[in-house]
Amino acid sequence: MSGIPHVLAVAGSDPSGGAGVQADIKSIMACGGYGMAALTALTAQSTQGVSAVHAPPTGFLRQQLDTLASDVRIDAVKIGMLGTAAAIDTVSAWLDALPERPPVVLDPVMVATSGDRLLDPEAERALHGLIARADVVTPNLPELAALVDEPVARDWGVALRQVRGLAARHDVLVLAKGGHLDGPRCPDALVGPDGPIATFDDERIPTTSTHGTGCSLSSALATLYARERDWPWATRLARAWVRRAIEAADALDVGRPGGHGPLHHAHALWSGERPPRRSAEPDAWWEDIAALRRELDEVWFVRQLADGSLDPARFAAYLEQDALYLGAYARLLERASELAPDSAESAFWAEAARRCVTEELALHRSYLAPGGADDGSSPHAAAPSAETAAYLAHLERAAQAGDHAVLVAALLPCFWLYQDLGARLASVSREGHPYAEWLDAYGDPGFASATAEAIAWTRRAARAASDDRVARMRAAFETSCRHELAFFAQTGATTP
Ligand SMILES: Nc1ncnc2c1ncn2[C@@H]1O[C@H](COP(=O)(O)OP(=O)(O)OP(=O)(O)O)[C@@H](O)[C@H]1O
Numbered sequence: 001m002s003g004i005p006h007v008l009a010v011a012g013s014d015p016s017g018g019a020g021v022q023a024d025i026k027s028i029m030a031c032g033g034y035g036m037a038a039l040t041a042l043t044a045q046s047t048q049g050v051s052a053v054h055a056p057p058t059g060f061l062r063q064q065l066d067t068l069a070s071d072v073r074i075d076a077v078k079i080g081m082l083g084t085a086a087a088i089d090t091v092s093a094w095l096d097a098l099p100e101r102p103p104v105v106l107d108p109v110m111v112a113t114s115g116d117r118l119l120d121p122e123a124e125r126a127l128h129g130l131i132a133r134a135d136v137v138t139p140n141l142p143e144l145a146a147l148v149d150e151p152v153a154r155d156w157g158v159a160l161r162q163v164r165g166l167a168a169r170h171d172v173l174v175l176a177k178g179g180h181l182d183g184p185r186c187p188d189a190l191v192g193p194d195g196p197i198a199t200f201d202d203e204r205i206p207t208t209s210t211h212g213t214g215c216s217l218s219s220a221l222a223t224l225y226a227r228e229r230d231w232p233w234a235t236r237l238a239r240a241w242v243r244r245a246i247e248a249a250d251a252l253d254v255g256r257p258g259g260h261g262p263l264h265h266a267h268a269l270w271s272g273e274r275p276p277r278r279s280a281e282p283d284a285w286w287e288d289i290a291a292l293r294r295e296l297d298e299v300w301f302v303r304q305l306a307d308g309s310l311d312p313a314r315f316a317a318y319l320e321q322d323a324l325y326l327g328a329y330a331r332l333l334e335r336a337s338e339l340a341p342d343s344a345e346s347a348f349w350a351e352a353a354r355r356c357v358t359e360e361l362a363l364h365r366s367y368l369a370p371g372g373a374d375d376g377s378s379p380h381a382a383a384p385s386a387e388t389a390a391y392l393a394h395l396e397r398a399a400q401a402g403d404h405a406v407l408v409a410a411l412l413p414c415f416w417l418y419q420d421l422g423a424r425l426a427s428v429s430r431e432g433h434p435y436a437e438w439l440d441a442y443g444d445p446g447f448a449s450a451t452a453e454a455i456a457w458t459r460r461a462a463r464a465a466s467d468d469r470v471a472r473m474r475a476a477f478e479t480s481c482r483h484e485l486a487f488f489a490q491t492g493a494t495t496p
């Protein structure tokens with residue numbers, strides 16, 4: 001599918017706008033899709049609860065679906081409140097009659113956040129027939145319990161077992177949601193018949209504004225799957241988007257106290273972000289350079305550095321080049337600080353530049369001139385190698401283009417690859433290790449938190465960037481990663 005996905009919600013109406021098709025359309029739009037809705041039921045509902053439900057005849061539901069499908073390409077379907085067994089059977093029959101079935105996300109709505117029932121008890125059995133036609137099912141814990149005919153899971157381990165049973169029974173993916181757990185965490189897991197394929201664990205957001213979280217999440221998931229064609233990534237993007245809509249929810253101030261307010265569906269859009277995209281996530285760039293990271297681990301220099309067998313002369317040759325590199329890198333961090341869009345980010349890159357000189361460069365000098373006075377003079381006379389010069393030229397070009405987003409993406413691998421290496425080498429025995437100080441510097445929790453922050457600023461820039469700009473960011477990131485690899489490899493290639 002190219003272009004804007006057409007996403008159909010088959011669900012009930014919530015006039016308060018927090019759940020049902022109102023939430024679906026808002027979520028689909030915020031996630032980059034064109035939203036459509038066929039109504040299964042009307043509710044009289046507010047943030048305080050549901051006072052009545054009115055269902056049109058199922059023949060009319062079928063007519064809505066047929067009329068739509070005869071005209072519009074449907075790239076994904078989200079199914080929410082169905083209300084009765086007859087409506088469930090109608091939707092199943094319609095799906096079976098389609099020449100080609102689009103991806104289907106089924107949110108098996110049984111009970112509203114307020115506790116009101118939204119599905120006839122006798123219809124629960126009929127739901128199994130529809131689950132078997134879905135690609136992903138997104139029950140909350142009480143719905144999951146009803147579907148597997150067991151008590152509601154009170155701990156996550158039990159929930160995961162129940163979910164796996166449901167996934168295996170119908171050969172579908174099930175997204176287990178921890179919204180109804182007690183305690184400070186809010187885990188979710190995407191589980192197939194063979195077990196979890198993606199797990200998520202975040203802090204619970206302290207708010208009562210959770211009306212329609214399930215509707216919003218499942219619509220976001222359908223839309224993002226239509227765009228990305230990858231369930232774990234679509235889930236990840238949808239969750240991240242929903243979480244931020246929950247965080248911003250209280251600002252909407254909808255409804256009297258004591259109820260459950262809606263999420264802020266437009267929050268990310270109004271903050272200047274584009275709809276969620278895998279391509280705009282630094283974690284995706286990192287995932288995509290997995291082969292390069294494996295190659296880096298195999299570099300002879302890195303292996304000998306890790307086990308301490310590295311010839312000190314070779315280490316010194318590396319440090320000389322790295323000291324040259326870091327001097328220039330610190331100036332480029334300052335440039336990122338100048339270009340940053342606000343003072344909080346500007347302060348971060350300025351501090352990173354300072355630490356690059358006072359900590360990293362100082363460490364290099366202490367190795368190169370042990371006991372020598374640190375008078376700021378360069379302890380080395382080396383000229384930049386071809387590898388050092390090429391890496392710096394790449395970074396300088398990014399700086400000269402004056403595009404903040406591309407520059408920070410280019411600067412990121414120098415944090416991330418070292419932090420990752422440092423964290424993985426943290427367990428190496430330091431006893432008599434000649435390079436213990438070097439290993440400690442990059443395994444340090446302070447360096448890890450600086451790296452996390454550098455990733456977060458880069459992510460913020462990417463989420464707001466156009467597709468073209470994201471592509472330039474990603475290319476700059478990957479090129480820097482290749483230069484990092486060449487930089488480590490250079491010392492092993494020549495005799496010092
Ligand atoms: N307080 C919270 N903090 C963070 N995440 C939450 C919170 N409440 C719900 N979520 C998340 O929202 C999503 C929906 O989960 P939940 O279990 O609430 O679904 P639901 O009960 O079907 O929703 P609803 O009936 O309100 O539409 C999940 O990703 C869940 O982890």
Ligand SMILES: Cc1ncc(CO)c(N)n1
Binds near residue numbers: 013020211
């Ligand atoms: C119409 C409708 N669908 C779903 C839910 C579940 O939150 C709700 N409260 N209302």
